[in-house]
Amino acid sequence: MAEANNTTVTLKVHRFTPRPERAERARGGSPFARKSSPFGSGSDSAARRRPRGKQWVQEYTIPARPEDTILDCLLAIKRTVDPTLAFRYSCGHGMCGSDAVAINGTPTLLCTASIRDWAKQPGALPQVDDEGFRHIDNGQDESSDSPADADGAYEATDSLGVIELAPLPGFPPQRDLIADIDPMLNQIRKLTPYLEADGVLATTAEGKVNAFEYLQHPEQLAKYETLSNCIACGVCEGSCPVFAGGDAFIGPAALIWASRFINDSRDTKAMERMDAIDTADGVAACQSVRACSRHCPRGIDVGEEMWQIVAKVRER
Amino acid sequence: MSPKRLEDMYDAVIVGAGAAGLSAALGLLRSPEITELKEQGVEPKILVVSKLQPLRSHTGSAEGGIAASLGNIESDDWHWHYYDTIKGGDWLVDQDAAKLLAEYAPETVINLERQGVAFSRTEDGHIAQRRFGGHTRDFGGEPVKRAAYAADRIGHQILHTLWQQCVAQGVEFAEEWYVTDLVLTDDGQQAAGIVALDTHSGKIQAIHARNVLIATGGAGRLFHTTSNSWDLTGDGMALALSAGLQLEDIEFVQFHPTGLAHTGILLSEAARAEGGILRNANGEAFMERYAPEHRDLAARDVVSRSIMAEIDAGRGVADPKDPNGPKDCVWLDMTGIDAERMAQVLPQVVETIEQYANLDPTKDLVPIKPTAHYTMGGLPITTDGEVYRWDGTHRTVVNGLFAAGECSCVSVHGANRLGGNSLLDACLFGTRAGHALAARIAGNPVDSPMGDETADDDLITAVDRAAEARNGELTTLLQGAPQSDTESDAESESNAGNTANAYQLMAKLGSIMEQALAVRCSADTIAAALEQLDTVIKPQADHLYAHDHTAAFNQEVTAIWEVRHLVALAQAVLMASDARHESRGSMRRLDFPERDDEHFLAHSMVAAAGSVTFKPVTITDYPPKKREY
Numbered sequence: 016m017a018e019a020n021n022t023t024v025t026l027k028v029h030r031f032t033p034r035p036e037r038a039e040r041a042r043g044g045s046p047f048a049r050k051s052s053p054f055g056s057g058s059d060s061a062a063r064r065r066p067r068g069k070q071w072v073q074e075y076t077i078p079a080r081p082e083d084t085i086l087d088c089l090l091a092i093k094r095t096v097d098p099t100l101a102f103r104y105s106c107g108h109g110m111c112g113s114d115a116v117a118i119n120g121t122p123t124l125l126c127t128a129s130i131r132d133w134a135k136q137p138g139a140l141p142q143v144d145d146e147g148f149r150h151i152d153n154g155q156d157e158s159s160d161s162p163a164d165a166d167g168a169y170e171a172t173d174s175l176g177v178i179e180l181a182p183l184p185g186f187p188p189q190r191d192l193i194a195d196i197d198p199m200l201n202q203i204r205k206l207t208p209y210l211e212a213d214g215v216l217a218t219t220a221e222g223k224v225n226a227f228e229y230l231q232h233p234e235q236l237a238k239y240e241t242l243s244n245c246i247a248c249g250v251c252e253g254s255c256p257v258f259a260g261g262d263a264f265i266g267p268a269a270l271i272w273a274s275r276f277i278n279d280s281r282d283t284k285a286m287e288r289m290d291a292i293d294t295a296d297g298v299a300a301c302q303s304v305r306a307c308s309r310h311c312p313r314g315i316d317v318g319e320e321m322w323q324i325v326a327k328v329r330e331r
Numbered sequence: 332m333s334p335k336r337l338e339d340m341y342d343a344v345i346v347g348a349g350a351a352g353l354s355a356a357l358g359l360l361r362s363p364e365i366t367e368l369k370e371q372g373v374e375p376k377i378l379v380v381s382k383l384q385p386l387r388s389h390t391g392s393a394e395g396g397i398a399a400s401l402g403n404i405e406s407d408d409w410h411w412h413y414y415d416t417i418k419g420g421d422w423l424v425d426q427d428a429a430k431l432l433a434e435y436a437p438e439t440v441i442n443l444e445r446q447g448v449a450f451s452r453t454e455d456g457h458i459a460q461r462r463f464g465g466h467t468r469d470f471g472g473e474p475v476k477r478a479a480y481a482a483d484r485i486g487h488q489i490l491h492t493l494w495q496q497c498v499a500q501g502v503e504f505a506e507e508w509y510v511t512d513l514v515l516t517d518d519g520q521q522a523a524g525i526v527a528l529d530t531h532s533g534k535i536q537a538i539h540a541r542n543v544l545i546a547t548g549g550a551g552r553l554f555h556t557t558s559n560s561w562d563l564t565g566d567g568m569a570l571a572l573s574a575g576l577q578l579e580d581i582e583f584v585q586f587h588p589t590g591l592a593h594t595g596i597l598l599s600e601a602a603r604a605e606g607g608i609l610r611n612a613n614g615e616a617f618m619e620r621y622a623p624e625h626r627d628l629a630a631r632d633v634v635s636r637s638i639m640a641e642i643d644a645g646r647g648v649a650d651p652k653d654p655n656g657p658k659d660c661v662w663l664d665m666t667g668i669d670a671e672r673m674a675q676v677l678p679q680v681v682e683t684i685e686q687y688a689n690l691d692p693t694k695d696l697v698p699i700k701p702t703a704h705y706t707m708g709g710l711p712i713t714t715d716g717e718v719y720r721w722d723g724t725h726r727t728v729v730n731g732l733f734a735a736g737e738c739s740c741v742s743v744h745g746a747n748r749l750g751g752n753s754l755l756d757a758c759l760f761g762t763r764a765g766h767a768l769a770a771r772i773a774g775n776p777v778d779s780p781m782g783d784e785t786a787d788d789d790l791i792t793a794v795d796r797a798a799e800a801r802n803g804e805l806t807t808l809l810q811g812a813p814q815s816d817t818e819s820d821a822e823s824e825s826n827a828g829n830t831a832n833a834y835q836l837m838a839k840l841g842s843i844m845e846q847a848l849a850v851r852c853s854a855d856t857i858a859a860a861l862e863q864l865d866t867v868i869k870p871q872a873d874h875l876y877a878h879d880h881t882a883a884f885n886q887e888v889t890a891i892w893e894v895r896h897l898v899a900l901a902q903a904v905l906m907a908s909d910a911r912h913e914s915r916g917s918m919r920r921l922d923f924p925e926r927d928d929e930h931f932l933a934h935s936m937v938a939a940a941g942s943v944t945f946k947p948v949t950i951t952d953y954p955p956k957k958r959e960y
Contacts, residue, residue: 033883082652082689090834098832098887099879106560108596108683110487111387159903188529190884197332207494210447218362218447219438222409226744228444230456236449242490243449243483279943281447 022175024079024130026088028100029181030191033068046279066187073097081175086114089125089180102192109312112246115253116192118179122253123310134176141193169203183249185259196249201249202269207290210276211284229281239278242320245271251317257300264300265292267307269315274324289328298325332506333531334378340539340787342772344525346510347546348385350486350757351736351764354491355544355716358602358765360500364773365627374780378538380505380527381704382547382562382889386496389548389560390757393486394599395513396478396560397443397758398751399436399713400592403457404476409433410514410724412477414953416752419465419630420707420745422765422932422955423580423948428714428741432752432759432953437761440479447492450481457896461511461676462604463750464960465630474628476606478751483599485680489754508530509889510899512797515729522731523790526798528805530889533882535805537798539791542768544733545570545710545718546761552893552898554703554849557842558590558597567738568897569711571904572939576729579740579934581900582907585748585917586850588634590702592650592660594687598699600750602665602680603627605672609638610662610696611646617661622960629960632917635701637849642700652688662696677707701850705743705753707917708907710734711936714741716764721946723942733768735761737759742934746916759829760941808877808888833890837897839869844901847909851919857909864901872898894908899939907935910943928955 034313070169086104093100105111107126114125118133186194217226251267252258258266273292292298298321305318343359345352356379359365365375381388396788398577400407413433417424444458451459481488490608497504504528512526527536547567551559568578586608589598609627621637622629629637638661641647649657665673666678666900670693684692710718711726716733719726743756762810771805773843775783794941847860872895877887913927932955933945 032881038448094834101884101886105387105562106392110392113387163505204498209499215443222434226436228441228458232456233452236452
């Protein structure tokens with residue numbers, strides 16, 4: 016990549032700094048206001064979804080190569096430009112699931128998204144996405160005002176384009192690109208997400224064990240192996256228009272986890288698990304939009320799996 | 332998830348929520364002692380504190396397998412595993428611990444399966460096993476299939492299963508809390524608790540506990556090229572040093588042979604176990620020359636050194652992404668593996684290569700270079716997970732202080748860890764530490780009306796004092812730059828003008844350490860690094876401050892403390908490396924190229940001040956031999 020050293024990318028980051036807690040507390044004087052449900056509903060939840068603070072969009076133009084990931088670029092920004100920018104990241108290669116955000120409005124992971132795939136030339140026409148929808152966005156106007164373009168033509172020829180970053184939709188933003196994904200984890204926890212079998216564990220005496228593994232044939236494993244690869248990143252949830260609406264839907268991730276155990280030949284609670292998701296906010300809430308399948312970093316066809324589990328629940 | 336309210340006193344606080352921390356929590360809660368307590372109506376007060384949401388822990392990135400002599404594919408014997416572990420560690424292994432590791436490995440793996448791990452299976456439904464470097468039959472003979480696997484996602488499966496079981500047990504977590512202090516009582520004889528930064532609220536929390544278990548993982552971020560996640564900053568090890576404790580064998584850092592070039596991302600050893608071959612610039616399968624018997628599946632230190640020898644001899648290749656760059660890679664040739672099988676058993680390896688190198692491993696050669704992977708050393712522990720001090724002749728246990736997993740050193744890995752033994756160590760010794768914790772708790776539970784609280788005052792005083800000091804430091808860090816900059820608007824969006832920051836310093840430290848210690852070192856490289864540490868890194872680390880004043884989710888504050896932890900640890904690693912005048916396992920001293928059993932068949936013990944003493948190795952069954960593959 017000989018040309019790569021001269022190219023730049025512009026990241027437009029939706030930033031947010033929460034107001035210090037002191038100001039928040041002064042607001043609510045009622046002793047009855049803070050009795051919250053563990054699953055987040057009612058007035059407390061509404062308050063959490065609209066945290067108060069300062070919001071702005073910040074642009075960073077930095078050197079980058081087309082094959083760099085967006086995470087690489089954000090880390091370079093932390094090192095060289097702005098150490099205050101906040102975003103979650105850990106393993107850097109798509110296994111830990113901590114860095115789901117909205118890239119150009121689409122939920123996906125920072126560490127698997129390359130500049131090549133996501134940078135858009137400002138003003139490039141027609142501005143229509145894969146599904147043929149036109150974005151109602153005045154990105155063109157904004158970028159011509161920005162200092163990044165002040166050098167005119169020279170900048171334009173070297174720029175790989177613009178990428179817009181925002182926190183994962185459907186979850187309360189906490190700071191910059193960090194969103195509160197506890198609602199998803201709480202929904203997962205609610206559905207007894209652990210293997211329930213005889214519960215006996217092996218012990219060793221003189222180098223010999225007194226119990227063996229449950230037998231499971233490869234074709235039985237194949238029924239749930241893909242589902243067990245879910246890393247709970249929240250990309251499917253951020254993509255789901257029903258989940259984004261609030262508490263109406265326990266969400267695709269919780270259902271994937273439930274399905275993982277329902278389809279595990281070792282588990283003895285399949286019927287109870289299906290009862291637990293056969294609710295108005297469970298399988299009934301899925302509208303088969305299938306947006307959840309598009310960017311699953313583990314390659315799970317979430318929409319299809321939803322369809323399968325809905326069918327299975329209906330047939331029982 | 333954070334606790335709604337902290338308890339005034341905990342029975343146990345577990346720091347870290349990877350395989351070791353979660354195994355300890357489960358071992359504790361499932362123990363007969365705790366079951367009995369609960370039947371009496373006494374609830375143990377346990378809190379797991381972790382820097383990350385537990386499902387993000389680095390255990391989830393482990394790919395290849397977990398070793399156990401299940402003998403599901405071919406006959407195996409735990410004594411062979413025991414021997415391989417000792418030989419793999421170049422005889423710097425405490426044999427009492429390695430014996431437990433091998434003997435209880437089948438139980439550990441079977442119990443992981445019985446808790447839900449989706450292991451790959453044999454046709455008849457048993458846990459599938461594959462070959463892994465250094466695992467042999469008949470005490471060093473033919474390779475044996477000993478690593479139980481789940482495609483190449485064993486770590487993900489284990490991490491998720493353990494977390495799921497913790498959900499079943501109702502374990503309470505304090506997530507995204509960064510531990511800043513390990514507090515002992517004033518006499519240093521007893522654990523008192525911890526101090527942590529709740530990164531959500533930005534508040535310092537004092538957590539009082541009669542028992543503390545440290546399970547914070549490794550320190551790969553000491554080095555620029557590492558397979559470790561960004562969070563592996565050696566926190567637990569640095570906490571121990573600043574609490575006045577020692578680290579054991581900390582100079583031994585395993586460089587995994589196959590990091591994807593210039594990312595450091597791991598390509599599992601399974602890639603070679605399934606038939607991948609290392610080749611130099613001439614296309615030669617060079618491992619035949621270095622390890623005629625086991626070739627590409629020799630122990631990791633042997634393979635990493637062979638790769639570096641090829642590169643040093645001018646037979647390296649440049650990363651295709653940087654064709655004019657240094658020739659500091661070799662090729663991993665996977666083209667001989669059947670494409671269908673590759674997709675089936677190495678999906679993660681294939682995906683990583685496609686995603687981050689834009690290459691097709693079924694057709695293209697893949698550039699790799701050794702990447703910092705695992706710290707064999709750590710907090711010295713007994714086989715029950717108790718942390719102890721070494722005074723030159725005796726061990727003295729610190730009451731109520733435990734450790735498990737990569738941050739600890741029970742010394743089953745010695746000078747070099749075998750593949751498949753790290754998950755095993757974390758799960759097995761994590762569980763054992765949990766059992767030991769349970770026994771201590773049962774003697775005097777916090778919740779018991781008959782309990783003895785007389786000693787608690789000392790613990791509370793010590794922790795509160797540390798928390799107060801830490802809180803003062805936090806306030807200073809958040810005030811921003813000293814003097815000159817402070818008159819600017821307190822609400823400033825970012826102080827982009829100020830360049831020195833923790834992230835930059837971490838990168839600088841990584842380059843220095845890599846130059847000094849990666850795969851090989853000498854007195855000169857160590858001295859050069861120590862000097863730079865003193866003249867460049869430490870002064871900068873001391874003057875770091877946060878560029879934003881809001882405490883909530885202020886990642887820079889955490890990064891400042893992380894880099895300070897790394898600096899303290901780097902010093903200890905360099906001092907311990909300097910003291911060992913021999914080459915053994917992962918440690919290759921260019922100025923002392925031979926193993927020296929007469930003087931250095933001993934564990935190093937280094938303290939924060941840099942003083943190094945040595946402790947004898949426990950040898951019960953297998954006297955040292957020459958180590959060849």
